[in-house]
Amino acid sequence: MPWNVSLPPPEWYPHGDRRIEAIVREVLDLDEVATDTETTGLNIVADFPLYWSLAWGERRVCMPATTIPYFRESFADPTKRWIFANAKYDTHMFANVGIDTAGELMCTQVMHSLLYEEESHELKYMEKQLLGWQTRSFKDLFAPKKGETIGERLQRAEREGELDKLIEYATCDAYCTGKIKGILKHQLENEPTFSLYPEQFPNLWHLFFKVEMPFTKVLWKCERQGVKVDCEYLKKIQGPIEEEIKKLERKLNRLAGRLINPQSNPQLREYFYGDLKIKPRTYTKGGKKGVREPSIDGKMLEWVAEQPDNPDAKAAAEVLLRLRDLMKTNGTYIVGMQKRLDQHQRIHTRFNQDVARTGRLSSANPNMQNVKTVEEDEWQVRGAFIADEGKDLIVGDYEQLEMRLLACAAAEPAMIDIFLSNRDIHMGNAALIFGPSYEKKHGWRMSYEDIVEAKSIDKKVKAGKLPDSEMTELVRLCLVARLRAKTIGFGLNYGMKENKLARSLDCTKQEAKDLIDLYLKTLPAVQQFYDSAIEECKATGYSFTLLGRRRFHPEIFSSRLTERWGAERKAVNNNIQGTAADVVKLAMIRCDRERLDLRFGTHMELQVHDELMFENPKETTREAIAVIQDIMEHPLPTNLAVPLTVSIGSGPSWINAK
């Protein structure tokens, strides 16, 4: 703390102190109180608080965590507002000593992220940025000995006469959190939004107060609930996977004639580009130092695996591709997942509300948002996420959420029409875009129905229900058309240019450019939407979502083309991705408000961007599904130009709940 800052003196009340009774009464009368915990660690279900601090007015108070239950009445008050630097985490800690927080959770990290999305949202950073105070970090003040846990370090602090230091540190955090909240509230109130709903969200404070703040609690419940894991299943597949890994490692070493660590890219580079004399075709991005190395990624290995004239390289590439797949599955999911289970074999991911610049969630410890899909995963890891006994999993998926929102934002009549008539957007787009040109080229105008038919033939041929001869040239043309429309559609939302499109469609740059031109000429409102998003960004410096969440793009005027293009891409994408995030967020808040838990025994477990997962007692699954679907399909204050549709189903595991 700098010399010129005067904080109120810290107050310490040991367990059993008579004066605590007065504190309890005082806190009970407060509308808002800032709180911070000092805990045994960072695990949201296993760790617990050792000390806690409260701050209000010019008071800052520290007590042992054993006093938390004395404040039960305050915690039970649904109207009280608790201010935290990291609300979800601290309330987990309270829950871990048996105290649920009924009040509202105000999180300064989340508040900060709405204003300064590119900056750190840590308390220490905000203290410096907003208060101008440089406080010392926990690790600095309480450096742990080797192998010592945070909890052990804290207990040693008290034993070794460092209690004053601890009290000063702990109360300072709570006090600063309260002050920072005041500053951030003021700043949020002074930032108008460009929301579609200006009455509900005139400025960022409303966005925080009406959406993000209740959302924090929804996420807390998801994290708390966790997902049941079928441990037996994981163990069952672990054996064969590890066997195969060993076998493949031996094979790789045999091929190389020496020991190679398949997880060391430098070693692999030496082997493939040195020993095996593969000619580099692509290079890595090059980090800070800008050193671009020959790539050793999946694309490159797949290419090598198709070179018959270099049989050793071919074999090694095939082995390595397989090894990478197996090692990731085993390390991250089979072994990694089991380490994270609680005593009820449930996994508790953490949903981060303030990481993604677009307002999306991120998931960590473990990341439940990048588990392989059923189609891609021979080990069916998703099958290991199950419903508890007597329960179902319910999974609801938005269908083409981002494309629907694009159609609405752009007010593109052709796309809106496709959605209103409940057709597949990529098939519809393909027919619109390529139909006329195919007529010129092939004398046959490809229709929407042709593509539907082609897709169905393709499916049946792949399933062996129809002979290969059914895959006529026209069928192939239809499939290519759909794939192209899909790739371009998604690609443009990400700001893809002809260069990259040519590579992903395997065509020339000129062809790719013509395809993009044709696409945007056919859907002119989409082109206009992209243009106006960039214009808006140039006029304001920001891009905005439907509810008014914003993102700053200072590079929009950069003289460096790559930088400017980057800002343009992000501005366009933030409109779409961020609005989709808004929609799902509102749906989750409504699911919570509708008290599905009380009505059906429903508990929300996961969000995977456009997908929600619930655990539900079997007896009420049917009713719950109907209500959830209705909520998810009508998340906004008003209806949009196209309906948001949700496919929803239930089952015993993540695989068969769709």
Place this chain on the structure above:
DNA sequence: CTTCGATGCGCG
């Protein structure tokens, strides 16, 4: 000894 950048790869 820990930390951090780089790489590769999974999801929407």
Place this chain on the structure above:
DNA sequence: AAAGCGCGCATCGAAG
């Protein structure tokens, strides 16, 4: 010369 958005994790290996 290159130019696709948004994330997290495991791992290696260099740097502090």
